[in-house]
Amino acid sequence: MRVAIVGATGAVGHELMQVLERSALHIDELLLYASPRSAGSQLTFRGQALTVQVTPEGPIPADVILASAGGSVSKALAHRWIEGGGVVIDNSSAFRYDAGVPLVVPEVNGEAALTHQGIIANPNCTTAIAVVAVAPIHREYGVxxxxxxxxxxxxxxxxxGxxxxxxxxxxxxxxxEATHKxxxxxxxxxxxxHIDAFQDNGYTKEEMKVVWETHKIIGDPSIRVSCTxxxxxxxxxxxxxxxxxxxxxxxPDEIRALLAQAAGVEVRDDPExxxxxxxLTASGKYDVEVGRIRESLVFDGGIDLFVSGDQLLKGAALNAVQIAEYLQTHGALRSAQRA
Amino acid sequence: MRVAIVGATGAVGHELMQVLERSALHIDELLLYASPRSAGSQLTFRGQALTVQVTPEGPIPADVILASAGGSVSKALAHRWIEGGGVVIDNSSAFRYDAGVPLVVPEVNGEAALTHQGIIANPNCTTAIAVVAVAPIHREYGVxxxxxxxxxxxxxxxxxGxxxxxxxxxxxxxxxEATHKxxxxxxxxxxxxHIDAFQDNGYTKEEMKVVWETHKIIGDPSIRVSCTxxxxxxxxxxxxxxxxxxxxxxxPDEIRALLAQAAGVEVRDDPExxxxxxxLTASGKYDVEVGRIRESLVFDGGIDLFVSGDQLLKGAALNAVQIAEYLQTHGALRSAQRA
Structure with missing residues (x-):
């Protein structure tokens, strides 16, 4: 199949290439796109130098289009990119809350990806990392x-950054003195x-993403979620x-046993x-580390835990590629027309 | 009066000298003590060079003894130091949970200091910073x-560190590569x-200090507290x-109005x-900054907030000096015998 990366020269684009090199996707050709400023540069994939092209404003001739070029670019162009028949897996927040767009963490709600209509949203990094640990607990114990x-x-x-x-x-x-930009x-x-814009309710958009996206991915809006x-x-x-x-x-022992079986999770919980x-240990790792699992002191029978997940991987590039792998495994990839 | 600092050459000792320079205590003489390794060095107080002496194993000839030399030193010697008639305000955790030792944040439970029997404990820094914001809320709304x-x-x-x-x-x-010690x-x-030792319940001692000390300072063990x-x-x-x-x-508006009147708190809450x-802004400041005040999304009528407090000041040196000031204001200082 043909795979495209939009935003190939960014931090997530860099990770996408690394993850794709090790992925189970049958990649015949990789197309790299970026803004005009970055186009023309060369990036190496599986030992081969590839030239970065300017992001098209029309169809992209690829079966899977991994987009990580920001919300405004995706919003404006994603529907054009898929006119060639491919599917966009979009890393921005542009489509995450659209009813017709699945928001997918494969370990949690992979089947939702199969209902896509050309666009699948990749979740906010903080949410993706949290739900791989919390969703299995929700299924067994109800959060x-x-x-x-x-x-x-x-x-x-x-x-x-x-x-x-x-x-x-x-x-x-x-x-x-330090400056900032x-x-x-x-x-x-x-x-x-303070991450992302403040909303009317005093929470930042980043914080509300954790609320909205946890509800959508786990599929249960009755869970009361808050985030700082x-x-x-x-x-x-x-x-x-x-x-x-x-x-x-x-x-805690039950939760440790449960998470030891959970996909995408490494239980790292031996304080002594x-x-x-x-x-330090979770960076570069595909699995999300989960530890400090202990009885809640504020909720009877509740649980406290601590997670560390590489947000460029599970929080972005890895999850996007895992969605594509899920589609491939389930024969749900559309075949894009060659340009 | 005569004031002594035990542990004068440490980080908290340094802050104690700064805070004492600006304090309302009537200091006639300042005595500085440290371990034999640091004794002999000279420190400047109000323009005057003072020589650091070895921490005595007997009575300290001071009315107020501000101890910040670690739990084991305090445990072994504090009862000896006060044989001269002074009062120890101890920054370690050695006596915090003793029934006969008041644990004091003056804005919250200053009156407890008046019941001392020679030793007053200064709380854990994390707790001290939290309770100046939480105690006023507890009084009005019940946490x-x-x-x-x-x-x-x-x-x-x-x-x-x-x-x-x-x-x-x-x-x-x-x-x-970074190393660590x-x-x-x-x-x-x-x-x-991971801060301080792990306890049997999976929490660290630092985390449990927040539970135990919040209960003791606020005086209400029914509050369910947990900490990471x-x-x-x-x-x-x-x-x-x-x-x-x-x-x-x-x-949130009610909490903002309440905290704007609270001692030791600076409401810093204008996200726009x-x-x-x-x-960056709270370091070196006496008041604890409180902001991000917003409606809880998990508890109806509950509140989320964010605090930053200089733990060398309100979390240590400042609070200790404020306890001494409280004793002075209330005529509750014992008069130490001259050596």
Whole structure:
């Protein structure tokens, strides 16, 4: 099949190429697209140099189009790209809340992908990382309330986010004052409780994405979800402290046993051996690390846990490729017309 | 009066001297003590050079003894120090849970200090910062459940913690691998959900301190409290995401108005102007910044908020001096015998 990446030169584009190299997709040809500024550059895929082309404003001649070029580009062009017959797996928030667009984490609701009408949405990174751990618990014990506090890496703002952290940290270590451009405030040695735009209810859009997308992916809008989304000075991998109230009481041992069987999860939970989820160990890893599993002190029979997941992988590139793999496995890929 | 600092050369000792310079205490003489390794060095107080002496194993000839030399030193010697008639305000966890020792945040339970029998405990930094914001809410609306996730600075591990963050970050920026000594894992660009020792229930002692000390300071053990305590790569000031279930429903505006009147709190809550609590703005500040005040999405009539407080100040040195000031104001200082 032919696979296209739109936004090939960005941080997620970079990860997409790495993940595709190791994926089970039968890729005959890879097409790379980016903005006019980045077009013309060459990227290597499976030892072959490929030239990045300008993102088309019409059909893309590929069976799978992995889009990671921002919401406004996807919104304007995704429907044109699929006129050739391919399916767009879109990493932006452009279509996530459209009723006709499945929002998919394959381990949780892969079957939803099969109902697509040309566009499938890839979830917000924070949500994707949380639901691989929480969905199996919901299925067995019923999640009533879910309280999430995040520790989000600068790569959530792309390569530029990581660059700003490194450059500005260097400045601070050399006695200079930090400046900021990608973030609302200087990020070195700081904590910024502000990711994406503030909504009327005082929550940020990032926080509300966790609410809306958890409901849509798990398929149960009765779960009461809240989130505090916080940017911290790390490079990649988001961590999340999660408190769960459950309908049926669970013990930490039961949850550990359950998650040990869950796809996409690595239980890393041996505090005495200093084993718990951390960006240091979760970065570059496909599975989401889950640990610090313990009895809730505020909800009888509830559970507290801590997760670390590479948001460029499970939170973006990996999940998108896994959706494509799911479609391939289930014979649900449309065949795009050659250009 | 005569004031003594035990542990004068540490990070909290340094802050104590700064806070004492600006305090309302009538200080006639300041005595400085540290371990034999640091004794002999000179520190400046109000323009005067003072020589650090070795911490006595007997009575300290001071009315107020501000101790910040670690739990084992306090445990072994505090009862000896007060034999001269002074009162120890102890920054370690050695006496916090003793029934006869008041645990005091002056804005919350200052009157408890007046019942002391020679020793007053200064709370854990995370708790001190949380309760200045939460106690006024509890008084008006009744807190039923309190869920805390922390973003804790390396200075929680003292000057050595900050030094390790700076040195190891420098290494990473120069392509070297980070090592670790003060923390369980390398701290640069990492997140470590492990502060203090793990307890049998899977929580760390740091997390349980928030539970135990919130109960003791607020004086209501019926509040259900839980905490996830996380070390992040910042230098000073702890931040905390706090979710509150309330007995009587509150609106964000009501909480803002209430906290605007509360002692020790600065409401910093204008998201559109990018004003919210951050280490960058809270560091060096006496008041705890409180913001991101919004309606809970999981508890009807509940409240979410975010706090940043300088844990070397309100979480340690400042609170200790404020306890001494409270005793002075209420004529409750014992008069120590001159050596």
């Amino acid at each position: 009533r309330r879910m309280i999430v506090s995040t520790y989000q890496a600068t790569s959530g703002a792309g390569q530029k 990581m660059d700003e952290l490194l450059e500005q940290t260097h400045r601070v270590l050399h006695g200079q 990608e973030f609302a405030h200087p990020i070195p040695f700081n904590v910024i409780p 989304a916080v940017r911290i000075p790390t490079l990649r991998t988001h961590s999340e402290a999660i408190t769960l109230e459950l309908e049926r009481p669970a013990t 051996a200093r084993l718990y989820p951390m960006p | 039923r459940r309190m869920i805390v996730s922390t973003y804790q600075a390396t200075s929680g591990a003292g000057q050595k 900050m030094d390790e963050l700076l040195e190891q970050t420098h290494r990473v920026l120069h392509g070297q 003060e923390f369980a894992h390398p701290i640069p660009f990492n997140v470590i959900p 305590a996380v070390r992040i790569p910042t230098l000073r000031t702890h931040s905390e995401a706090i979710t509150l279930e309330l007995e009587r429903p509150a609106t 102007a990018r004003l919210y609590p951050m280490p």
